[in-house]
Amino acid sequence: MKILVIGSGGREHALVWKLAQSPHAEQIWCAPGNAGIAQERTAKSGQLVECVPIAADDLAKLLAFAQEKKIDLTVVGPDNPLALGIVDLFQQHGLRIWGPNQKAAQFEASKVFSQGFMEQYGIPTARAGTFTDAVSAKKFAESLGGKCAVKADGLALGKGVLVCANMVEAAKAIDEILVTKAFGAAGAQIVIQEYLEGVEISLHALCDGKTAKLFPTSQDHKRALDGDRGLNTGGMGTYSPTPFVTQTQLNEMGRLILGPWLKGCVAEGIDFRGILYPGLILTQHGPRVIEFNARFGDPETQVYLPRLENDLVELLDASASGTLGRVELKWSLLASVCVVMASGGYPGSYAKGKVISGLEEAAKLPNTKVFHAGTAMAGNDIVTNGGRVLGVTAWAADLKSAQTAAYAAVDKIQFEGAQVRRDIAAKAL
Ligand code: AMP
Helix, strand or coil, X not given: CEEEEEECCHHHHHHHHHHHCCCCCCEEEEEECCCCHHHCECCCCCCECEECXXXXXXXXXXXXXXHHXXXXXXXXXXXXXXXXXXXXXXXXXXXXXXXXXXXXXXXXHCXXXXXXHHHHCCCCECCEEEECCHHHHHHHHHHCCXXXXXXXXXXXXXXXXXXXXXXXXXXXXXXXXXXXXXXXXXXXXXXXXXXXXXXXXXXXXXXXXXXXXXXXXXXXXXXXEHHHEEEECCCCEEEECCCCCCHHHHHHHHHHHHHHHHHHHHHHCCCCEEEEEEEEEEECCEEEEEEXXXXXCCCHHXXXXXXXXXXXXXXXXXXXXXXXXXXXXXXXXXXXXXXXXXXXXXXXCCCCCCEXXXXXXHHCCCCEEEEECCEEEECCEEEECCCEEEEEEEEECCHHHHHHHHHHHHCCCECCCCEECCCXXXXXX
16 A cells, blocks of 8 residues: 655654554555654564655645555644545545534634534533633633633644633733734634643544544653643653553443434534544533544554554544444553653744754654654754754653653663653653
8 A cells, every 4th residue: 555644743653563463564654744653663674764845735735645655544743624625625636534523623622612513412521712802802711710721713733722820821822813913813702611630641543434442541740840830832742551441431432422422413414524533521410521632642652553453444434334233442551651842942932953863762662652742853963943853752651661661761871952841751750
């Protein structure tokens, strides 16, 4: 099978790495990919994965490329091409592609849509309101005592959520999005949710339009600094499974969230084939969904895929074909930990082009994989090329050993200004 993966982050490296292990994968391309992805080989033919310089949101060029290479399966990593309708476009041209279509991708692309859907179909969520004008938005925020999350409706590079502790912050956030238009058209509408206290976890479910199969638990570390301090980031590390949720509780969340979600999808004519990734907060009163994503998490994928025992090509094919009901997801009992190495300054501004050393030594460690995110080649060097640079991942029989192994690999790798949290998975130990 000829496979095209779209995207360039750690998530896409993990996807390519796992797809390349499948006996179905003969040749893999990645658009645009990164320096680590370009080092992967398919197990079947030993061919190197080829990175092609096409941006993940350049739908016309991606379509032309897939047609030219006669790609059998395209796998979409990031949210943006999904929101732009890449799945619909490829299907109109008779190409097989995995991911939700544009209507289904609304769960991530529109927070207003998601909030309305959750309320209509009885999915447990935060008390919330949807607004287009600042005056009524502020009135609602006041009714919550100013403690709230103000969210731009559309995609805003993960920056469209402003968590506020009081009315001064809430008013500023509302003005920033609705009046100053900090997020442009993505902020034409906002959702304001009550602030929820509790442990935050993410769920993943692979869906085929009729069935949703839950993954094990994982936990992300969103803040830049140890002890969950500092600014919100795309994610500084993950581990799986998390002890904060038992299997019984996970099954109960599946019943509470995925049950009504699937019913709602049928009622609305939404054919969701892809990953549904709800973010939730475990409150005193039970789990509450704060958002839906419509793709694999990053860096959650980096800890899930080393634990997945199924052939990923077969799984994604079943998801796209509507035959997931016949498949059982199999997970190893191992624990896995991913520690992100980021550029100094991230999530603010940062320099690029710093030479990365020690990757070869880290690659020699057993049960360890260094997934690349923001990396590129410069001559013979691998250099930094983004905020999150590497996702250093290890797996072992227990979480403590996986954590030790991940940090042992981190300590082999250097680049100027590298920023690493030293407490990934510490909460769970
Ligand atoms: P989102 O992109 O909607 O998940 O929001 C980004 C981050 O803001 C989440 O990971 C939470 O840490 C925080 N957040 C969002 N909504 C809420 C809420 N209703 N209560 C508390 N924290 C929230």
